[in-house]
Amino acid sequence: MNIVIMGPPGVGKGTQAEAIMAERHVAYIATGTILRGAVQEGNELGLQVAALMAAGELVPDHLMMEIIKERLLRPDARDGWLLDGFPRTAPQADGLLALLDGIGQRIDRVLVLDAPDDEIVRRLGGRLTCRACGHVTNLQRVGGPPTACSTCGKDALYTRDDDSEETIRRRLEVFRERTWPAAERLGERSALVRIDGRGTPAEVKQRIAGVL
Ligand code: ADP
Numbered sequence: 001m002n003i004v005i006m007g008p009p010g011v012g013k014g015t016q017a018e019a020i021m022a023e024r025h026v027a028y029i030a031t032g033t034i035l036r037g038a039v040q041e042g043n044e045l046g047l048q049v050a051a052l053m054a055a056g057e058l059v060p061d062h063l064m065m066e067i068i069k070e071r072l073l074r075p076d077a078r079d080g081w082l083l084d085g086f087p088r089t090a091p092q093a094d095g096l097l098a099l100l101d102g103i104g105q106r107i108d109r110v111l112v113l114d115a116p117d118d119e120i121v122r123r124l125g126g127r128l129t130c131r132a133c134g135h136v137t138n139l140q141r142v143g144g145p146p147t148a149c150s151t152c153g154k155d156a157l158y159t160r161d162d163d164s165e166e167t168i169r170r171r172l173e174v175f176r177e178r179t180w181p182a183a184e185r186l187g188e189r190s191a192l193v194r195i196d197g198r199g200t201p202a203e204v205k206q207r208i209a210g211v212l
């Protein structure tokens with residue numbers, strides 16, 4: 001099954017993606033994680049995107065298309081994938097649809113998670129990300145700062161550069177202006193389902209299970 005999960009930052013995409021992955025053997029492709037890996041490595045791509053990401057701005061479409069093309073053509077993506085964080089603009093959506101047409105694939109489900117801005121800002125304010133595996137921990141949920149990642153056990157939790165309040169507001173704005181049109185594009189060709197992202201991860205997971 002080929003799934004695209006979309007939604008504003010902090011709505012819980014990554015958490016739900018992990019839950020979907022626990023039940024389906026598909027390739028998990030999260031562009032934010034790929035980009036942060038490049039920044040951490042300090043390679044050419046990383047140098048090009050670091051400042052944009054820290055400001056909550058989008059990485060240029062042509063770079064994103066190169067990344068996604070290379071990734072979708074790898075052997076492990078042949079038997080299904082879950083895309084998280086891509087597409088984020090209408091041109092990326094069109095580029096993805098053309099790419100998939102070219103390799104004889106299609107999107108089976110588009111999941112759009114949404115929640116009110118206030119809830120998102122509150123959640124992101126308490127978010128810690130694991131530098132080693134990408135797992136996200138929410139301080140409001142665990143009640144007190146954890147020292148190690150609950151997924152990989154490493155002591156590598158940090159607050160992302162782009163999780164400051166100002167940047168969060170900007171990322172939300174970018175989502176509403178630029179990513180909604182991308183979702184609409186995909187919805188013209190595939191089954192798009194809107195999911196209420198409020199409540200606990202388990203509640204949201206139930207909603208998703210009901211539509212997959
Ligand atoms: P979140 O959903 O929490 O905002 P991501 O980890 O998906 O975060 O993305 C972090 C940042 O990486 C984005 O704010 C943007 O700068 C960059 N990025 C990720 N995916 C894309 C994309 N498809 N197009 C452009 N920029 C992207």
Ligand code: ZN
Nearest residue numbers: 130133149152
């Ligand atoms: Zn980890």
